[in-house]
Amino acid sequence: MRLSKAFIPTLKEIPSDAVIPSHQLMLRAGLMRQLTAGVYAFLPLGYRAMLKATQIVREEMNAIGGQEFHLPALNPESLWIQTGRRNIPNFILSVKERDLVLAPTHEEVIAWIAAMHIQSYKDLPQIWYQIQTKFRNEPRPRSGVLRGRQFVMKDSYTLDTSYDGLDIGYDSHAQAYRNIFTRCGLKFFVVGASSGAMGGTGSQEFMVESESGEDTVVLCPKCGYAANLEVAASGIAKVSRAGDNKPLEEIHTPNVKTIDELAAFLKVDHTRLAKSLVYRHNGKPLLILMTGNDQLNESKLGAALGGGEFRAMEAEELKSLTGADGGSIGPVGLKGFRIIADERLEGANNLISGANRNDYHLGNLDLIRDTTIDGYFDLRTVETGETCTTCASPLKIANAIELGHIFKLGTKYSEALNASYLDENGQSKPVVMGSYGIGIERIIACAIEQSRDANGIIWDKALAPYQIHLIAINMSNKDIVLASNEIYRLLNEAALETLFDERANVSPGFKFKDADLLGMPIQVIVGEKGLKNNQVEIKVRRTGERSMIAREELLSTLKAMLSA
């Protein structure tokens, strides 16, 4: 492509709306433009990178036996009502004029097709996938393409007769995903994840560590343990049980509101304090006991409660229900509450909790003697520096971007939409499904987040819109014009994707800055000095390394560099 003819609108200045590096660079390098909040138009250069990514994904999906579909974005609303997903908050965008919705994902359509055509165990297993645009009603799009209302997703679905079959499909996806992200040149890791409202029995996320990421993950640098903070565990010690069990006593604690104040006031360790959090679960009062300042993890709470709605209780509600304020609530003598506790507190005694009376706490609390705990669960949020459950090394907490997510779905959608098959015994059974997604724009954004410098993007050759950026230093010099055009012809004949900066009246500095901003892996620079010696210059974008090469050796050198 000749740059003088190309539509690649680069920006010298950073658009004020862009905050994270990938967003800034995608705009500056002319990859895309924002149309409205969370919706981007991909321009030719950006689309080329997207096509590179989708092709890699497609090849790896085909390699595990995936069959590509082209599915409708417009879906009948009724389909989503059948699976109960029509009314998930902030999920579906709908069409005003018809009872149609814009598909946010395709479990429903896949199950509908399966219901119609999968009849026998002989028809299974299947791997079906598509690479298409999805729509979601994001309340707050942000971070460029990382969280949009419209995005391209590869989603695939496994259809199996059994959970053993599902495991095979799931594992093959896990391997395909590793291949995909490795080929894209990304440094990624896999974490255990929450299945959330998708339902299902297991899930993992493929993550790229990034300050701009919206997910938080716990990592063990030593043994490789990695989990989403929503499900991560640590080896933090349980609260000990003391031998001598003293009787309950009421302690006057005037104006003590927080756990820190209480620990300071009583001069005791945080682990002796049982903090009470008050929620409503499906409308019913729920008391949650946590150790000291341990933070309740609402994802874990949701899992422990096994579904249903829950929310923290309002201050007035709490006061009217217990007669005390938030800082003085405790498990003893509390009527009408279900009580659960973090497993750190299991069987603990000599604790201090609120007395359900303002300005008083209870000492020498023994959870076994004095309370009825309805269950102990892992409810706490892991904190940095706590030890790894596997190898006892200190854990690290990092932000990350979710590139892909794989789920063992089970039969939720196949049951809702009657996707069933007859087994060997003529019994009708629901198809066992798995669901697997990859965000294509996120691949691009992560690649840029992970590989850039002050001057611009540094593309890996796998995703680079062009492999080579050919620069003619001075188009008023006939020798340079002849030589660079000849080189351009040569590279095209050799099928090396080349962007040729043959703009006249553009200074060398401008061309170099543009080339670094656009970030193609190799720059070939045709200048006066080199030509005198029948040489051209090669610059490696990533390292900045430059070398002079004899013109006859250019093609072979480039081929060697690009196949390395």
Add this chain to the structure above:
RNA sequence: CGGGGUGUGGCGCAGCCUGGCUAGCGCACCUGCCUUGGGCGCAGGGGGUCGCAGGUUCGAAUCCUGUCACCCCGACCA
């Protein structure tokens, strides 16, 4: 949805508090000359209903009311 911020040529911004001459600056763009190894120089030029709608006023980019859009923090995130 709660909090904060911003809307002024294509981009980045100033002007607004304290209303008043012709709405300004940098970049980009057009023409000519010039220059060619890190975002050249000189000269000339085009382009803006100041987000939108009301209101106050002799007079509104500026003050008031409403509204819309976008960004950030939080909540949410299948």
